[in-house]
Amino acid sequence: MxxxxxxxxxxxxxxxxxxxxxxxxxxxxxxxxxxxxxxxxxxGDVDTTDFSLTAKHTIKESKLSNVVGVLPGKKLKAEYVVFSGHYDHIGIGEPENGDSIYNGANDDASGTTAVMELAKYFKSANNNERTLIFAAFTAEEVGGFGSQYFSKQLAPEKVIAMFNIEMIGTDSKWGKNSAYITGYEKTSMGDILQKNLQGSGFTFHPDPYPDQQLFYRSDNATLARLGVPAHTISTSKMDSEPNYHKASDEVSTLDLKNMTEIIKSIGISAQSIISGKDTPTRVDTSELR
Ligand SMILES: [Zn+2]
Structure with a gap:
């Protein structure tokens, strides 16, 4: 690296x-x-000292937007808890069985579904002490531009926690009623979430694919680099997710019942952070690579 x-x-x-x-x-x-x-x-089996390479870039400007909703806190208005997912995917690509539209049902319509459902739930609960921000990011797949822009609109010290939700439509490697948290050991947020889920039958595990550097690869990374306890919650099996970045990432391949349980568990586990009872420790940015 x-x-x-x-x-x-x-x-x-x-x-x-x-x-x-x-x-x-x-x-x-x-x-x-x-x-x-x-x-x-x-x-390849190349052994050469001489290489010629031609690359051509076509630069095209596109206007893109994040979609953000805010539920102001009852008491702790200046303390933010962010729920996010990215709404872009990879667009139209190589046809597979005549289908050239890459829907991205799991990556990451599942995450944006969670964000919208959590927004609806917390709006109806109407008791959030901290301010809740619900963000659907653009342009994750081409380099995380939406979340990078978003991260610059907030004072990072005001962001108490970020739940980035990425690919929760398939069962995790442990089966149903479980998901993992990237960068688990970097803050106390995972422990808080686990504690809040005790007895629920649902478990959040530390990320089992540390060599994939998932903590650095999704929309949580920009805020995490500023010290925010910003983690991604996912069930994606990085070693066997047959529809990943394929036209076949369709809603019919998702386990919607399990996905519902994951969304509920995120809501339940976040409760003590939203109420102001728990505050996760910050990311030690000097330890990030
Ligand atoms: Zn994604």
Missing amino acids: QYASSDKNLIVLVDNSFADRFTRLALLKRNFFKTNASVVFVL
Whole structure:
């Protein structure tokens, strides 16, 4: 990962024995590369000192918007709890069985569904002491631009917690009634959520795929880098999610009953943070890579 922060233009020759993991490079988001240099990865049995490479960029401006709703707190108005998910997906792509529309039902209509349902629930409960912000982000898939913009509109110290919800439509590796939290060990938020779920039959686990760096790859990352306890909640099986970034990511592949339980559990587990009873510890940004 030293290449991600290189200040030189690099061509990295990757041996075929890493072919399995090579495709993961394409999934790394722009914000993973902390460099303005160009880094080109070439897979294959190449042994050469001379390389010629032509790349062409077409830059097109698009106007995009986040969609944000706010429920002002009853008492702790200047303390925010954020619930978020991204509403963009990857658009129209290679046709699969004649279908070229990539719906992104799991990635991440499932997350934005959770955000909308939680907004409805907390509005009807009408007892939130802290201010609740519900955000549907744009442009996650192309580099997290929506959440980066959003993060700059708030003073980070006012954000008490962020629940980013990403791909909760399939059963997690532990089966039903469970999900995982990325960056679990970085704050006390996961412990608070677990405590609030005791006896419910639902469990939040620490992220089981630490080598995938999921904590840094979704919309929670920008606020987390500013010290906010900002985590992503997901059930996505990173080693076997057959519809991931495919046209087949359709609503028919989702377990809506389990998804409902996850949304309820997020609502229940967040309760003591919303009421002001619990405040998660901050992310120690000096420990982030
Ligand atoms: Zn996503």
